[in-house]
Amino acid sequence: MKxxxxxxxxxxxxxxxxxxxxxxxxxxDFALDGExxxxxxxxxxxxxxxxxxxxxxxxxxxxxxxxRLDKPDLPVIFVTGKGNAKKVASSIDRxxxxxxxxxxxxPAEVLEVVFQAVRKKAD
Amino acid sequence: MFDxxxxxxxxxxxxxxxxxxxxxxxxxLGPLDAxxxxxxxxxxxxxxxxxxxxxxxSAVANAEKKQLVVTKVPFPAGELREETAWLKQLAALExxxxxxxxxxxxxxxxxxKLTVMIVTDLLVNACKQTDRGGRVTFSIKPxxxxxxxxxxFSGEGIPREFTAKxxxxxxxxxxxxxxxxxxxxxxxxxxxxxxxAQGGKIGAEGARFHFRLPQDR
Numbered sequence: 001m002k003x004x005x006x007x008x009x010x011x012x013x014x015x016x017x018x019x020x021x022x023x024x025x026x027x028x029d030f031a032l033d034g035e036x037x038x039x040x041x042x043x044x045x046x047x048x049x050x051x052x053x054x055x056x057x058x059x060x061x062x063x064x065x066x067x068r069l070d071k072p073d074l075p076v077i078f079v080t081g082k083g084n085a086k087k088v089a090s091s092i093d094r095x096x097x098x099x100x101x102x103x104x105x106x107p108a109e110v111l112e113v114v115f116q117a118v119r120k121k122a123d
Numbered sequence: 124m125f126d127x128x129x130x131x132x133x134x135x136x137x138x139x140x141x142x143x144x145x146x147x148x149x150x151x152l153g154p155l156d157a158x159x160x161x162x163x164x165x166x167x168x169x170x171x172x173x174x175x176x177x178x179x180x181s182a183v184a185n186a187e188k189k190q191l192v193v194t195k196v197p198f199p200a201g202e203l204r205e206e207t208a209w210l211k212q213l214a215a216l217e218x219x220x221x222x223x224x225x226x227x228x229x230x231x232x233x234x235x236k237l238t239v240m241i242v243t244d245l246l247v248n249a250c251k252q253t254d255r256g257g258r259v260t261f262s263i264k265p266x267x268x269x270x271x272x273x274x275x276f277s278g279e280g281i282p283r284e285f286t287a288k289x290x291x292x293x294x295x296x297x298x299x300x301x302x303x304x305x306x307x308x309x310x311x312x313x314x315x316x317x318x319x320a321q322g323g324k325i326g327a328e329g330a331r332f333h334f335r336l337p338q339d340r
């Protein structure tokens with residue numbers, strides 16, 4: 001399994017990497033801004049993407065809309081500090097967002113959501 | 124109180140802490156000795172308290188803009204016991220006891236995340252109100268009008284003149300004892316908004332907080 005972690009904060013990327021590697025044995029790849037995230041999502045085949053909403057160059061909403069044209073089945077999970085806002089929740093229905101992880105997160109929370117989203121794709 | 128951006132910016136470094144500490148405490152980096160565990164747990168509990176404050180600030184900001192998302196999906200009360208288990212350990216550090224008495228299988232018609240936050244806040248509050256060696260009780264009673272949550276604590280309780288006001292925004296008691304114990308007046312205000320957003324009612328009498336979360340009709 002290979003998961004793309006897209007977040008402009010090194011501390012967040014590194015914590016997520018540790019959780020996915022140590023907790024699930026997954027491989028990880030990184031994107032440091034929105035443009036890089038979109039490029040990598042379109043060029044590679046990942047089993048899932050952890051996507052920060054607020055990133056330089058392109059935000060998570062725009063990336064999700066664009067990537068859905070080519071990859072309707074790619075599990076995309078927002079990792080956001082803007083949880084509980086209606087805008088994020090409505091993204092789930094409108095743009096096919098698969099799940100949401102709210103910052104700050106714990107390993108158990110991240111793994112539960114990622115396992116579910118990845119398993120749904122496999123089913 | 125704070126704008127969204129400030130809250131968002133605070134959550135990023137906090138994620139680095141909670142995510143990394145969890146790797147140790149969930150055993151993903153190998154065994155820990157007792158001392159390592161003790162101090163990592165201290166960091167973890169501090170991060171949990173910070174997390175609760177931030178989530179409350181977020182929820183209050185959203186509720187005041189009528190943007191708070193409430194997702195009522197019934198869940199068993201046992202999950203509430205698990206989510207608040209760390210508070211028993213935290214209370215024990217101050218020689219206080221939290222005793223919960225409810226049926227794990229009792230179905231709660233509520234937003235789980237908000238309800239965990241409400242109960243956590245009330246338990247933290249109750250622990251603050253009780254002296255060292257004191258006892259906090261937490262019960263949930265099934266009732267026709269929806270489950271009734273009660274959090275009681277040993278001690279004198281909240282003076283009667285304040286019980287109607289302690290859930291107000293930024294309430295600070297002009298009372299030496301209560302002042303130190305109630306903080307900035309965020310937590311109980313959050314509890315009120317989060318209970319009311321689920322159609323319920325919250326109150327306090329003496330040494331007891333209580334709220335009810337009704338079934339949707």
